[in-house]
Amino acid sequence: MLQNKKGSWKVSLVALMLVLALSVVAACGNKNSSEPADNSPVVATYEGGTVTQNQFDKELANMLFFYPSYQQMIEMDEFRQYFIKQQIAYLYLEDKATDDAKKEGKKEAEDQMAAIKKQVGDDEFKKMLEAQKLSEQDVLNYMTRIMTVVADYNAKVTDEQMKAQFEKDKNNMTTASVRHILIGFTDPEGKERKKEDALKLAQDVQARLKKGEDFAKLAKEYSEDPGSKENGGLYEDAAVGEWVEQFRDAALTLTLNEISDPVETSYGYHVMKVEKRTEKTFDTLTDDEKKQIRSTVASEEMNKFMDAELKKIVKDEDIKLPAVKKEEDKQDDSTSTEGDKSQESDKSSDADKSQDTNKQESTDKQTDEKPADDKK
Template sequence: MQHNKRRMRKGWVALASAVLVVALATGCTKKEEAAAPTPAPAPAQSATGGNVLVTYKDGGKVTQGEFDTFLNINKFFYPQYAQFASDPSFQQEMMNQYVTFKVLSSRADEKSKAEADKKAKEQMDQINLYFGSQEGGLEKKLKDASLTTADVEQFVKNSMYSIFSMESKVTDQQIKDNYDKKIAQDAHVYDIATVSHILIGTSDPATGKETRSKEDALKRAKEVQDKLNNGGDFVALAKEYSEDPGSKDTGGKYENVEISQWEPSFAKAAAELPLNKVSDPVETAFGYHIMFVHARSSKSFNDVKDGIKAELAEAQLYDFVEKELPGMIQTNNLPKPQPQQPAGGAPASPAPAGEAPKADAPAATPAK
């Protein structure tokens, strides 16, 4: 349960920091049968916005109207969310997200707000550009979603305030300590390489079904190696032999990729092989690779410190959600998720909020 929720919350940060990256949205895998929601107690009334769904410390509240708007914005950017809108587990997660952003945005100092305002403007410019190029434009799409531009602007601004509020608490020493720790654990963690490779696979990447034995794959890989050592063209041979769908049509080349993204054996070879030399077959879980490392370098501390800062801020956000937020909620009138009853009649653990699929792998990543 906690693992699933934590994965889903990664979508919060993705949405807050890169609203337009719709393709990388985290969704939920719906349960086969959703348990019937517990009837909600009669909610309090608010002078504006309808029923009060949630109250929290320091006089905070969330009305039905503002929560509906928040759900509509999420569904606008992530259409797949619509199928879960009536799921009590999903509603609770969305409410946690909304209250989190409300609380953290209210804690942002003026410096954080000024930086966040610049980022929010950039986001809105991207949103206008992206949807403006589509049929009907942004205005029509917002109208169809029961939203206004002001709704989206406020959502983006609150999201940015929340992220920058957490980042402002990360110290330079914490960033440096985290950097040193990662380098100590893996000296190549920030290495970048440009690599060409030809994969002779042992299984179908789509089905996982075995396509050839390891012995046959190794024999074929050595044949490719011999062709290259005898003057064969790498690009042409990659297109003919390689079974990596991510690079086959580009001559097997991945350019300026962080090697930590790759399968461990492939990453190790990319970090250690001599430059500009055809390798012997390199075995990974997917078969044998003939590799050619064109270039290799490492990112400096200055190159990665902003990314580390964002990671540490994200961790603080998770800590807030898991440790502080529950104690702040005073009333919650949303339907409560019900435990599923197994066939034997014994009570089951609460049904998970849904497993979020992994974001699409970067384009410049060999088969993993």
């Protein structure tokens, strides 16, 4: 409940790509001879290659395979421009990756694919493919390129870069055992609670704790944080970087084992007690923590590439994606089609009327001629 949440779609896409969360990259390149001939128009040209409309559409399909909620986003021209640049970046970077990175990327992609199939089941996996009109190989190609570029960037991270990143992040990597009682800005029934009322309740709890009442017992009775309430308000040996800013800062600075004044966050007021705090040093990092730091550095290097280098590889004027048709345009097209049909119907009707008139005139003439024949 106390986790910190942030990020726009642009930031999240780059971040997801670099922590092995499947995001935008090139699904199929121009160099795979096993691919069927692609006669669709070229929609982008970059240093070393091109992207066709079919390739771009397949890229969108791969992204939607993992993120169906992005369906509306792909209708945004701005997003599509950003997306195709990401696709180009990964086409370009995959081509430049080392052989070792390509081997590692392929293996990681196969492992991830197996894990996904196991998680969702074969039937659901098949439905997911059919929904986007993809083959399993399409998705595997897509994932392999992600993993290849990730592996290549990770391999380039130096110890000096990791140590520098650790110095930036070490406060967030500090672990702490913290008890707290949350008095929220909404009550247990979901009704909004005035700030002053929440603060008054928090101060009452604080006073009782300072008189020596049992923290765990009061937490179970009064705390409105479902993540810690039943555990006596305790978050044990947690990384403080996972918490919202005000709660994190308090966990880093409060005197150990003292009852705090109410700390305000977006959730409400917290009465806190820090029972233990352990600061990290670089040489005590676990393998997972080092992997996380390495991934962070690689992500920042990727951002630098996107900001500074990508524009040298592909120019805006070399991207010629057709604009997405808006609803009003589709309606106009529909109206135009109906109008054309109406005109055709009118023409047909006029032609029928003309034929009827001609038939009538012909009949009249024949009727006029018959008396003359009788006279003869």
